[in-house]
Amino acid sequence: MAKVVCVLYDDPVTGYPKKYARDDIPKITKYPDGQTAPTPSAIDFNPGELLGSVSGELGLRKFLEKAGHTLVVTSDKDGANSRLDKELPDAEIVISQPFWPAYMTRERIEKAKNLKLIVTAGIGSDHTDLQAAMDKGVTVAEVTYCNSISVAEHIVMMILALVRNYIPSYGWVIKGGWNIADCVERSYDLEGMNVGTVAAGRIGLAALRRLKPFGVKLHYTDKHRLSKEVEKELDLTFHPDVESLVKVCDVVTINAPLHPETEHMFNDRLISKMKRGSYIVNTARGKICDRDAIVRALESGQLAGYAGDVWFPQPAPKDHPWRTMPHHGMTPHISGSSLSAQARYAAGVREILEAYFAKKPIRTEYLVVDKGKLAGVGAHSYTAGDATKGSEEAAKFKKEKVKA
Template sequence: MAKVVLVLYPDPVNGFPEFPKDYARDSLPELPDYPNGQTLPNPKGIDFTPGALLGSVTGELGLRKYLEDNGHELVVTSDKDGENSVFERELVDADVIISQPFWPAYLTPERLAKSKNLKIAVTAGIGSDHVDLDTANELGITVAEVTYSNSLSVAEHTVMQVLVLVRDFVPQHQIAVDGGWNIADAVERSYDLEGMDVGVFAAGRIGRAVMERLAPFGVHLHYTDRFRLPAEYEEKYNLVFHENIEDLVKNIDVLTVHAPLTDETSGLLDEQLLSTMRRGSYIVNPARGAIADRDAIVRALESGQLAGYAGDVWAPQPAPVDHPWRTMPHNAMTTHTSGTSLSAQAKYAAGTREILECFFEGREIRPEYLIVQGGNYAGTGAHSYAEKK
């Protein structure tokens, strides 16, 4: 029997919804596969209704029946921070730890050292930087995530936030809510996206999906990545490649950020880099909050160097009530919801079940789900996190 610790965000304030009565829709569209041909998660079975809320504590990612029917213990909590948290108490004898990037259970070197039984840490979603990957390698702990499960969800959210910033939607909507009709005030910071230079930092699954969705808006697309895209792809979308982000940001009006958080990217969007951007540029960062220097972003908005900043990632998470990004001017922040739509939850819950089935049955976990295995970066981890050779 294994002990599985599952860390999820708290239930809705008004109570856990009954499906389908309390939901906006009765079902989800059926999808054949991902756009690149990768198959959707394919567990042997699921014990949830796609479209239901699975990512909060009561939803349990639909895992309880499967785990208990197979003799495993499941502990579910949202209490994850501090020495007296439920997570801190339960991790010491956990065999499996699962959390989501939206409500990450931080597995620091100290916590990993306490987790004597831990064999696998699973991210229900994409992005495993809440796990200290070097320590996981040293201890031989497998780290896996449900790659691609919510990539398109994040890409859609990114496009939405680009438009929200450039069109200055937030104050326009507030005028309507407040009963006003102040058209001049509503449009004094509103522009068309058409014709702007849009740059993508990191052209992985999310970055490419953003470019593909923005191309019909008539923008000029630029990107930088550790690995240059094929020439035919660049030609199809008329992409301009830049060797590094320093060159990229000098030539664009809008920057979207999709890189993982590493030593190389931490604090990268600092005062010096922001000062080289065109005055009145916009940044949308759905990747990781710590890629941006918190206070440098605030100052750039206050000075007018940036015209707007959006994203739904913060450092730390959850962000404190007094985090300056909540109240800085011209922001359109959200609370790390881009990748946890009900549609995405159905995919990453099924993918988590698939990973667990493979783990418990001694079958290989598919390479695209692997970040660390056997003391080395593996699969997606070897591409996204390991140092470029």
């Protein structure tokens, strides 16, 4: 029987909801490209419940324990004395979410002698050292497409919040003010602007489709060019590289996976090529941007705003400069963890586990690493290597929380 270690974020500080804001959520059975939503044999939760925090357990306990497996659920994931590290030596499966990632470094993978499977409850498996997983024959899987639309919606929200200066305006209301001039001195219309996405995969393309009705000029760059039909439908301008795109765009949204080729892509040099007063929205991965270069660009005015819900490391230490830099619209990593998305990625995790325990193939589109090489979505979107360096900084948040 297998030991499954599941790392999830903490429960609400006010306690688990006694009643939810809505009674149900829409049922999604297919995604825009025709891929079916997760199809486990059954689920042990009500869609719309909070599943991604510790008490939610991704709805897995009944299923796993009935089959004789052991489930350990914890939010304590960072530092040598964390619960995760203590449970790793005999763990066969490790599950975590990108929002509260279990950083599976080479050191941890080597420590987990029985480890066979690492599952991302969501999309984006850069918190795992993919090269180490390949070297050790560990399978890595994620629930592809489960929350792509959730993130695309978040992108549109953040673009509008930045360009229309929504957050400071809301702040004046809270403070009891009616400071119209202060609110509109940095407020513009999105209409007519040039908006570009770095990567036009599931999330990037969904964001472009949602932005089209705003009357903007759309641009994209991607190593996999979209079809002529899609380019014509959305009136897209293709750019062969990121630099060509950022030079002409007023708003840039980053939707690329994190791997060695994209790490710190948005550095001082690239940001200097952007139009003065442009905006960046990053819901991909925090490490795609050079942390301090973003701060410098906001302070100098090269960037008019930066918004995102991805940081590095996660959780971000309290002294992370993105918390206090000017003109930002940062949130914790929440774009892909709406209650709607949780229902899909919890079901997807169960589907993956059902296949694994039955010794049946895991869906190809869910695979990142399999049989010692990149596979499925991994072969399409990632490059071999390790993007976990520096993740030990996440332990600072834990220490600060203990002091508080």
